[in-house]
Amino acid sequence: MQALKNIIVNGAMILALLFGLTVSATAEMPSVEEVKAQAEQGNILYQDYLGDLYARGKGVRQDYAKALEWYKKAAEQGYANSQFSM
Numbered sequence: 001m002q003a004l005k006n007i008i009v010n011g012a013m014i015l016a017l018l019f020g021l022t023v024s025a026t027a028e029m030p031s032v033e034e035v036k037a038q039a040e041q042g043n044i045l046y047q048d049y050l051g052d053l054y055a056r057g058k059g060v061r062q063d064y065a066k067a068l069e070w071y072k073k074a075a076e077q078g079y080a081n082s083q084f085s086m
């Protein structure tokens with residue numbers, strides 16, 4: 001069940017990032033801890049999302065250096081959104 005939930009959340013994030021849409025407030029968004037855990041495991045979508053959280057100060061203290069660090073990790077794996085965000 002958790003795997004299905006992750007697939008749905010990942011799919012929603014991909015669509016939101018690709019089309020510049022926001023995910024409905026009723027959709028369950030991952031916690032900062034979940035985002036960090038996925039990012040640390042190498043998930044490029046979560047690395048990019050964590051970069052966004054740090055850049056905007058959403059759920060974490062705003063930290064442009066950490067934002068750049070996470071954007072760079074995803075960008076080095078070929079993720080264009082992170083390359084652009086840098």
